[in-house]
Every structure is written in C-alpha cells, then in structure tokens.
Amino acid sequence: MSELDVREKVKLLPRQPGVYQFLDAEGNIVYIGKAIDLRSRVGSYFGSSTGMSGKTLRLVRTIVDLRTILVATEFDALLLENSLIKQHQPKYNVALKDDKSYPWIRIRNERFPRVEGMRNPEHDGSEYFGPYASGKVMHTVLHLIRKLYRLRTCNLDLSKKNVEAGKFKVCLEYHIGNCKGPCVGNYVEEDHTKAINEIRQIVRGRARGVLKMLDNAMLEYADKLEFEQAEQLRERIDHLERFQRRNTVVSTDVGDVDVFTIVSDEGGGYVNYLRVIDGAVVHGISVEMKRKLEESEKELLQLAIVELRSRFSSTAPEIIVPIDIGLEIPHTAVSVPTRGDRKKLLELSVRNAQYFMMDKQKQEKLVDPEAHTTRLMETAQKDLRLPVQPRHIECFDNSNTQGTDPVSACVVFRDGKPSKKDYRHFNVKTVEGPDDFATMKEAVHRRYRRLLDESADLPQLILIDGGKGQLSAAMESLDALGLRGKIAVIGIAKRLEELYYPDDPVPLHIDKRSSTLKLLQHLRNEAHRFGITHHRGRRSKRIIRTGLENIPGIGKATAEKLLKRFGSVKGIQEAIMEDLVAEVGAKKAVVVKEAVTQVD
Numbered sequence: 001m002s003e004l005d006v007r008e009k010v011k012l013l014p015r016q017p018g019v020y021q022f023l024d025a026e027g028n029i030v031y032i033g034k035a036i037d038l039r040s041r042v043g044s045y046f047g048s049s050t051g052m053s054g055k056t057l058r059l060v061r062t063i064v065d066l067r068t069i070l071v072a073t074e075f076d077a078l079l080l081e082n083s084l085i086k087q088h089q090p091k092y093n094v095a096l097k098d099d100k101s102y103p104w105i106r107i108r109n110e111r112f113p114r115v116e117g118m119r120n121p122e123h124d125g126s127e128y129f130g131p132y133a134s135g136k137v138m139h140t141v142l143h144l145i146r147k148l149y150r151l152r153t154c155n156l157d158l159s160k161k162n163v164e165a166g167k168f169k170v171c172l173e174y175h176i177g178n179c180k181g182p183c184v185g186n187y188v189e190e191d192h193t194k195a196i197n198e199i200r201q202i203v204r205g206r207a208r209g210v211l212k213m214l215d216n217a218m219l220e221y222a223d224k225l226e227f228e229q230a231e232q233l234r235e236r237i238d239h240l241e242r243f244q245r246r247n248t249v250v251s252t253d254v255g256d257v258d259v260f261t262i263v264s265d266e267g268g269g270y271v272n273y274l275r276v277i278d279g280a281v282v283h284g285i286s287v288e289m290k291r292k293l294e295e296s297e298k299e300l301l302q303l304a305i306v307e308l309r310s311r312f313s314s315t316a317p318e319i320i321v322p323i324d325i326g327l328e329i330p331h332t333a334v335s336v337p338t339r340g341d342r343k344k345l346l347e348l349s350v351r352n353a354q355y356f357m358m359d360k361q362k363q364e365k366l367v368d369p370e371a372h373t374t375r376l377m378e379t380a381q382k383d384l385r386l387p388v389q390p391r392h393i394e395c396f397d398n399s400n401t402q403g404t405d406p407v408s409a410c411v412v413f414r415d416g417k418p419s420k421k422d423y424r425h426f427n428v429k430t431v432e433g434p435d436d437f438a439t440m441k442e443a444v445h446r447r448y449r450r451l452l453d454e455s456a457d458l459p460q461l462i463l464i465d466g467g468k469g470q471l472s473a474a475m476e477s478l479d480a481l482g483l484r485g486k487i488a489v490i491g492i493a494k495r496l497e498e499l500y501y502p503d504d505p506v507p508l509h510i511d512k513r514s515s516t517l518k519l520l521q522h523l524r525n526e527a528h529r530f531g532i533t534h535h536r537g538r539r540s541k542r543i544i545r546t547g548l549e550n551i552p553g554i555g556k557a558t559a560e561k562l563l564k565r566f567g568s569v570k571g572i573q574e575a576i577m578e579d580l581v582a583e584v585g586a587k588k589a590v591v592v593k594e595a596v597t598q599v600d
Contacts, residue, residue, distance in 0.1 A: 006066055007046050013039040016070055017077045019084065022092075023065040030062055031092040031293075032084050034077035038068055053294045059092045075329050082306045092292045094268075094303055103138040105129045105203050112158045112182040112192050115151055115199055117142050129203040131312060132283065141203060148236045149195045152179050204277070211237060254279040254341050257318040258309060261349040262301050263357050265515065266378035267291060269300040270360065272353035273308045274345065275316070281348070283312065286356035301325055320346055354513060361515070373415045376515055380416075383516040384499070384508075386488050390461040391415055394447070396474070397465040397527035398439045408443030409531030412459075413523055423530055437473040440464065445477035458487055465524050467493040468500055475502050492520055558584055 018038045022031040022045075035041030045060050052060075071077045085093050108114045109125035117138050121128045132138040145151070152158075156168055168183035180187040198213070214237050221230035259274040268290040275283035285308070289300045302325055308314075318333045320342050325334060337343040361372065377389035384390070393413045398406065412422035426443040444462075451458060464474045471491030478484050484502075491500040497517060498507035510517050565583050566572045572580070572593075580589035 006063055009066060010039065010043045010046060013042055013068060014070065015039050017072065017074050018068050018070040019077050019080045021067045021069075021084070021090075022059070022063045023067070024062045025064050027065075029088045029090050031059055031090050032081055032088065034074070034081040036074045036077070038070075042066065042068075055092070055293050059293065073328070073330075075327060078302055078306050078327065082303060082310070094289050094292055094295055094300060103132045103135045105132070105138060105141060107196060107199070110158070111160070112152060112187070112189065113196055114153060114155075115142065115145055115196075116153075127200075129200070145199055145202065146178070149199065150178055150180055151192075151195070152182055154179075154183070156183055158182055254345070255318075256316045257320055257342070257345070258305075258314055258316045259320045259345045259349045260301060260305055260308075261322050261346060261353050262297050262304070263350065263353045264297055264300070265357070265361075265375060266382060267375045269295075269297060269304075270353050270357040271301065271304040271308075272349045272356065273304070273312075274349050274352070275312060275314060276345065279341075281345075284352060285312075286352055288356075288360060298323060298325055302327055305329075322346055322350065376416050376519065379514070380516045380519060383510050383514060384461070384488070384490065386461065388460050390459075390488070392457065392459040393461045393463060393523060394459045395463040395465060395523040395527040396440060396443055396447075397524070397531045398436050398443070398470075399528075399531040406439050407531060408439055409527050410443065410447055411523060411527045411530050413519075413526075416519055418526055425531075436466065437469050440466070440470045441473040441477050444474045445480065448478065448481050448483060452481060458483070460488060462487055462489045463520060463523050464489065464491040465494075465527055466491055467498075468505075471500050471502060490520075492524055494524075497521070558588060 015037045017034075017036050019032065019034050020038060020042050021029050024030050033041065045056070045063070069080060071080055103117055103119055104121055105128070106116055106118050106121070107127040107129070108116070109127070117135070132141070153173065154171065156162075158168075162168070163183065163185050166184070170181045170184055170186075171179070173179040174181045174186075182189075182192065214233050218230050218233035218237065221227070221233065254276060255278065257276045259276060260271060262269045262271045264270065268288060270286060270288055272284070272286045274281050287304065287308070289304060291300075301321065301323070305319065305321075305325070305327075309316075317331065318335065319329065320335055320337060322336065324336060327334065335342065337346060361375075374389075377391060380386070381389045391414065395411050395413075396408060398408050406428040408426040408428060410424045410426070412419045414422075424447065426446055428439050428442055430438070430442050448458070450456075462474065462478075464471050468491065471489065474489060474491075475484065478487065478489065489502055492498070493500065493507070496507075496509075497512065498509060499520075500507050561583060562572055565579075566575050577589060577593065580593060583589075
C-alpha cells in the first residue's frame with residue numbers, strides 16, 4: 001500500500017477512541033499510538049509537515065499501511081497501547097528504560113506457610129506481594145516479620161500426617177528462638193494462620209491496622225493479668241512502630257494514593273512514583289522514559305501511570321500528578337493539588353525525580369560523554385530557542401575599579417566545556433571613565449573584527465554578562481560588522497537570572513534547575529573570574545609602578561622597564577646589583593635599591 005493509499009484509508013477512519021498501528025514495507029509495526037479521535041489523530045501525520053520534527057518525518061516516510069483497533073474510552077486505548085507496545089516494541093515508540101527484575105515477598109501455598117523473598121513470581125498457587133522498589137526494602141520487611149512472628153524457614157513437608165508420625169526433630173533455629181517448632185507439633189495451626197493474616201496486612205503496607213489489633217490484644221492480656229503474654233505483644237508493637245517510623249508519614253488523612261511526577265530533558269522524561277498507603281510512603285521508584293518522537297511530558301506521564309500501576313498492582317482510588325494529564329481513569333480520582341499534605345507529597349516526588357535525572361546524567365557523562373554533550377546541547381538549543389546547537393559559545397564580562405584600569409574578558413566554551421586556550425583579555429583603549437556600555441562595545445568589536453579578518457569560525461551563541469544596556473552596546477558592534485542575525489546573542493542579568501534577546505523587551509525565565517541555566521551561569525562566572533583576575537593584576541602593577549615613580553629620579557619609563565624585567569617590588573628587592581645596573585644604570589640602580597629595601 002502506498003502513502004496515497006494510506007491517506008485514503010485515513011479518510012475512512014471513525015471519529016472514535018482507539019489504537020492505531022503504523023507498518024513499514026516489510027510489514028513490521030514501527031509505531032503504536034492511541035487517540036480519542038482516530039481520524040483526527042492519524043490524519044495529523046499526513047497533513048502539513050510544517051513544525052514536524054525530523055524523527056516524525058522519518059517515521060511518516062516509512063509508513064505504507066496502518067491498522068486500527070476501536071475501544072470504548074481513551075483510558076481503554078491507553079491500556080491497549082501500553083500492552084501492544086510491550087508486546088511488539090516498535091522502533092519509534094517511547095522506551096521505558098527499566099530492565100530490573102523487582103523483588104517480591106511470597107507466602108507459600110503449604111501448611112504452616114513460609115514467608116520469603118524472591119524475584120520473578122511463579123504460577124505455583126502461592127501469594128505474592130510487591131513488587132518492592134529494591135531488595136533492601138524487601139529484606140527490611142522480611143526481617144521485621146521474622147522478628148515479630150518467628151516463622152519456620154525450613155523446607156520440610158509439614159503435613160498433618162508427617163508431624164503426627166513424629167518424622168522430624170527440632171533444629172538449631174528452634175533452640176535459638178527463631179522458630180516455634182511446628183515440625184514437632186509445638187505450634188497450633190490456627191495461631192499460625194492468624195499470624196499469616198497479620199503478615200498479609202504488613203506486606204500490603206497496612207501496619208496501622210495490625211498495630212491497633214495488637215494493642216487491643218495486649219490490653220486484654222493485661223486485664224486477665226497475663227502479663228508475660230502482654231509483654232510479648234508490647235515488644236512486637238515496639239518493633240512494628242519502629243518499622244513504621246522509617247516510612248515517610250505524611251498524614252493518615254491522605255489515605256491510599258499514588259503520586260506521579262516527571263522532569264525531562266531533550267532525551268526523555270524521568271518519572272518518580274510514590275505509593276502511599278494509610279498516609280505513609282511505602283514504595284518509591286524512578287524510571288527513565290526515552291523519547292522516540294517529540295512526546296510531551298503529558299504523554300510520557302500517561303504511559304508511566306498505566307505501566308507502573310500495572311506493574312505494582314496498585315488499585316489506589318486517587319492519583320496525584322503535577323499537571324492535568326487529560327485522562328479519565330475508571331473508579332480513580334486524578335488531582336493536581338496546590339496546597340496541603342498532597343502538595344507536600346508532590347514536592348517530595350519531584351525532588352526524587354530531579355535527583356534521579358541528575359544521577360542518570362552523571363552516569364551518562366562518565367560512560368558516554370558524547371551522548372551527554374549532545375543531550376546538553378539539544379536542551380540548550382530548545383530552552384534558548386536557537387536555530388542550531390550552541391557548540392561554540394563566547395561570553396563577555398567587564399571589570400574596572402571606579403573607572404580605572406578597565407578590562408573586558410572573553411571566555412570560550414566548546415561542547416559545553418571551557419576552552420581556555422581561546423580565552424582573551426581586552427585592555428580598553430578608547431573609553432575614559434566608568435562606561436560599561438562603551439567598554440562592551442569596544443571589546444565585542446575588537447573580538448569579531450579579528451575573527452573576521454582571520455576567517456576564523458564564529459560562535460553559535462554570544463552571551464553578554466549584563467542587562468539590556470550591555471546587550472544593546474554589543475549589538476551596535478555586531479551591526480557595524482554585519483553580523484546581526486548570523487550569531488545568536490543573549491544578555492544575562494545577574495539579579496534574577498533573566499535572559500534578554502535583542503529587540504525583545506520581555507526577558508525569558510528558564511527553570512532555575514535546568515542544565516541550560518547552569519551552563520550559562522558557568523560561562524558567566526568563568527568570564528567574571530578571568531576578567532577580575534586580569535584586572536587585579538593590572539591594578540597591582542599600576543600601583544607598584546606609581547610607587548616606583550615616586551622615587552626621586554625615577555620616571556614612568558624607568559618604572560615600567562623595572563617591572564617588565566623583575567615583575568614586582570619583591571623581584572626588585574631580590575635582584576642583584578649587577579642586574580639592576582645592567583637595566584637602568586649605576587646611579588639609578590643605587591637609588592632604587594635603597595628605596596625598595598625600606599619597603600616591608
């Protein structure tokens with residue numbers, strides 16, 4: 001089927017919710033998507049290509065056929081889409097970068113059931129609880145259960161027949177108090193069943209109900225003056241309360257909720273999921289979702305919600321999200337809180353997602369530096385609205401002290417890293433007094449006049465440390481050189497980190513935590529450091545030269561000659577007389593030596 005045939009097929013699609021599949025010439029499914037209106041959504045791929053990303057254009061060129069499946073609601077379409085993506089793993093669909101096998105707690109299907117940790121559940125009739133976000137969390141729960149209930153860990157067949165026949169003897173675990181000896185009939189099966197019921201509640205995260213039940217039982221034993229049993233329950237309550245305090249308790253009024261947040265860069269999204277039961281965070285997991293086309297955060301979040309709730313078997317009646325996901329989920333409320341305990345949960349989840357993203361980026365920087373650089377440049381291009389990636393950036397900053405010794409510094413970054421061999425200082429020649437604008441104008445003109453004369457590569461981005469005034473001054477020089485429109489130019493104001501563009505009075509504010517702003521701040525700080533270091537050096541030499549000029553018989557030319565040869569007053573102090581004589585003559589050498597010797 002040709003693209004023309006596909007377009008004809010699109011016209012026949014119903015305006016109903018469903019899932020669509022794009023196929024290539026070999027019959028492979030290359031993309032699966034969902035839509036609330038199939039004709040409108042699928043038709044958008046075959047309309048105007050204006051604004052369409054390169055990846056989407058490549059996808060459209062491969063499509064030779066399409067299939068659709070109708071469903072009742074958009075949420076049903078999302079569920080089916082998620083299932084089909086996992087089944088077919090199409091080339092252009094979002095990839096959930098998470099290949100871990102998560103741990104579970106298993107209550108075995110047997111008499112006197114064992115409770116143990118494992119991965120990859122089996123179809124063996126046992127009960128499975130989880131998955132847990134990490135093995136550490138799962139082992140913490142198991143450790144608590146074993147401390148509270150002293151269950152058996154052996155693999156003996158404790159059938160009623162075998163126990164009554166006396167086939168077994170107690171082992172070391174019984175003697176050290178870790179097992180109650182059901183193998184020799186020391187443990188009533190009804191008591192074990194009661195313990196297993198309590199364990200089910202604990203592994204589901206509902207320790208509060210177990211605590212209340214244990215507390216009531218303890219009081220009953222105390223009323224009956226059975227203080228030994230009451231004390232045993234008190235110990236169990238203490239252990240359980242200590243375990244519960246390890247979880248982040250928000251508020252028991254929150255109840256059972258799922259919290260999802262997302263932070264993203266050009267490569268994809270980083271989703272954090274917090275599972276809250278009885279107002280306490282019992283699970284937390286973060287996953288990376290790789291973009292294949294230009295999926296929005298909303299689309300990535302929808303996919304993550306369906307996948308993670310399915311994976312963790314969550315039936316929480318409420319989902320908390322940071323943005324309106326535009327999706328109705330049966331029997332589930334979806335909210336975007338603005339205050340209170342739910343807002344605090346959302347902020348906690350955002351912090352986890354941000355930490356996960358930074359950690360992933362650090363790993364990528366170490367393992368695949370080129371991929372990290374490309375991602376950084378792509379993000380900067382998008383955030384700063386640039387036509388190309390800013391692989392070559394130059395930043396200008398001015399330094400002076402009350403108008404004296406004015407200098408301007410230019411630092412150069414290539415692929416997001418300082419290129420110190422390309423740094424340049426400009427000792428201002430045409431400006432009198434403290435005039436930042438004129439200083440910036442001179443430095444920018446001298447820099448790019450030279451690059452043009454040498455036919456050197458121009459940067460993709462110029463960053464001006466300052467607000468509208470400094471930016472306008474820089475643009476005057478670029479206009480004079482005919483470079484307006486050939487290089488992107490941005491001014492960065494220190495106080496609010498506002499970004500200014502030429503001829504645009506409204507500043508741009510980007511996320512304070514973004515990698516783009518951190519890159520611009522690094523450039524600005526490096527230019528300031530480089531400029532101020534050079535400025536201080538010039539100022540120190542001027543002060544020293546002025547001091548030397550105050551020596552009788554020593555003029556400006558002689559002072560500069562001495563500083564050029566010996567570098568500083570200390571250098572002159574340490575110089576031998578022969579060297580001084582060779583530089584300025586015997587008479588002046590004696591005068592200078594006597595004068596500097598008196599300086600502390």
